[in-house]
Amino acid sequence: MKIDRLVSIIMVLLDKERIGAQELADMFEVSPRTIYRDIDTINTAGVPIRSVPGIGGGFEIMPQYKVDKNIFSAADLSAILMGLSNLSNVIRGNELVNALAKVRSFIPADRAKDIELKASQVCIDLSPWIGNRDAQRNLDMIKTALQDYRLISFEYLAHHGIKTTRIAEPYQLVLKSGHWYFQGYCHMRHDFRLFRLSRISNLQMENETFTPRDYQRPVLDFAEMLETMQTEIKIRIHKSIMDRVLDYCTFEHFSPVDDEHYIVMFPFIENEYYFDILLSFGSRCECLEPLHIRNEMKRRIHDIATIYDK
Incomplete structure (x- = not known):
C-alpha cells in the first residue's frame, strides 16, 4: 500500500541518511519513477527531502529536520503495528515488512513488551476459510499494477452469467463486506467501474502503462439509499438459523413464538439478492x-423442485 511505502521511505532515510532512487526502487519492488512521485508526496506532507546529484548522491532528509522517537505514544505505536501486521496477512510485499521493521524502531526498549502485547490483542484475518485459489495471485498482481500504473486485462463474469473481456486502468483496491474489489477505468465502458476479484479470470498485467486520469472514488456507503428501498417482511424461522439471520438484522427484529421458533421482521428488497438470502x-x-413475496418464494421453490424431478 502506498501509505506504508511512504512511511518506510522516511524511516529508511532517517536510518541511512542518503540513498539512491534505484536502490529505493529495488527495495520496494517499484519503478524509479514511482519513487520520485513518492518523494514529491513526502515533501508535500512537510518532510523536507532534497536530491543530491552526482556520484554518491541520492535522496536525503535535510539535516535540520529531526524526528523525536517519543512523538508516538504506546497506543499510537500499538495501533500502527496492529494495522500493518493484520494487513500483511493479505497484502504481501517487502514494503509492509520494511514498514513494520521501521515502526518497531520507534519503540523504546522499556515499552517494547507492553506495546507488542497490545498490538496482538486484535487479530484481523481477512483470508477466506475456503475460496478462489487465484485470489491472492490476482490481489498481488493488481497491487503491482497499481504501483507501476500498468494496464491489466482479464475476463469478467457479470450479472446473469455474461462474460466479457476487459482492459482496465487500476486505481484502488477495496475490501468491502469480506470481498475484494478494485476500482478501475474500463476501456470497454469508457468509465470507472468496481470489479469484484472473485469474478475475474485470466488476469494479465500488460506492459503498457497509463497516465492517471482524474479519479472517481467508488460509492461504498449505501446506508441512506437502502433505507429508502428496504421494506420489512414477516418470516418465521427455526432457532437453529438465528445466528445466520442476525447477519442481516438485530435482536430487536425477533419475537419468540415458542421454544423453537421466532417471528422476524426482516429487512428486504425485492431483487434476486434478497430472494436468494431467503432461499x-x-x-x-x-x-x-x-x-406477493410469499407467492414469489413458492414459485422459486417450485422451479427448484422441478429441476430435481426431471
Missing part, C-alpha cells in the same frame, strides 16, 4: 407476509 435459509424459514 439460503432452506426449510427452516417461512415467509408469512406480504402475500
Whole structure:
C-alpha cells in the first residue's frame, strides 16, 4: 500500500541518511519513477527531502529536520503495528515488512513488551476459510499494477452469467463486506467501474502503462439509499438459523413464538439478492407476509423442485 511505502521511505532515510532512487526502487519492488512521485508526496506532507546529484548522491532528509522517537505514544505505536501486521496477512510485499521493521524502531526498549502485547490483542484475518485459489495471485498482481500504473486485462463474469473481456486502468483496491474489489477505468465502458476479484479470470498485467486520469472514488456507503428501498417482511424461522439471520438484522427484529421458533421482521428488497438470502435459509424459514413475496418464494421453490424431478 502506498501509505506504508511512504512511511518506510522516511524511516529508511532517517536510518541511512542518503540513498539512491534505484536502490529505493529495488527495495520496494517499484519503478524509479514511482519513487520520485513518492518523494514529491513526502515533501508535500512537510518532510523536507532534497536530491543530491552526482556520484554518491541520492535522496536525503535535510539535516535540520529531526524526528523525536517519543512523538508516538504506546497506543499510537500499538495501533500502527496492529494495522500493518493484520494487513500483511493479505497484502504481501517487502514494503509492509520494511514498514513494520521501521515502526518497531520507534519503540523504546522499556515499552517494547507492553506495546507488542497490545498490538496482538486484535487479530484481523481477512483470508477466506475456503475460496478462489487465484485470489491472492490476482490481489498481488493488481497491487503491482497499481504501483507501476500498468494496464491489466482479464475476463469478467457479470450479472446473469455474461462474460466479457476487459482492459482496465487500476486505481484502488477495496475490501468491502469480506470481498475484494478494485476500482478501475474500463476501456470497454469508457468509465470507472468496481470489479469484484472473485469474478475475474485470466488476469494479465500488460506492459503498457497509463497516465492517471482524474479519479472517481467508488460509492461504498449505501446506508441512506437502502433505507429508502428496504421494506420489512414477516418470516418465521427455526432457532437453529438465528445466528445466520442476525447477519442481516438485530435482536430487536425477533419475537419468540415458542421454544423453537421466532417471528422476524426482516429487512428486504425485492431483487434476486434478497430472494436468494431467503432461499439460503432452506426449510427452516417461512415467509408469512406480504402475500406477493410469499407467492414469489413458492414459485422459486417450485422451479427448484422441478429441476430435481426431471
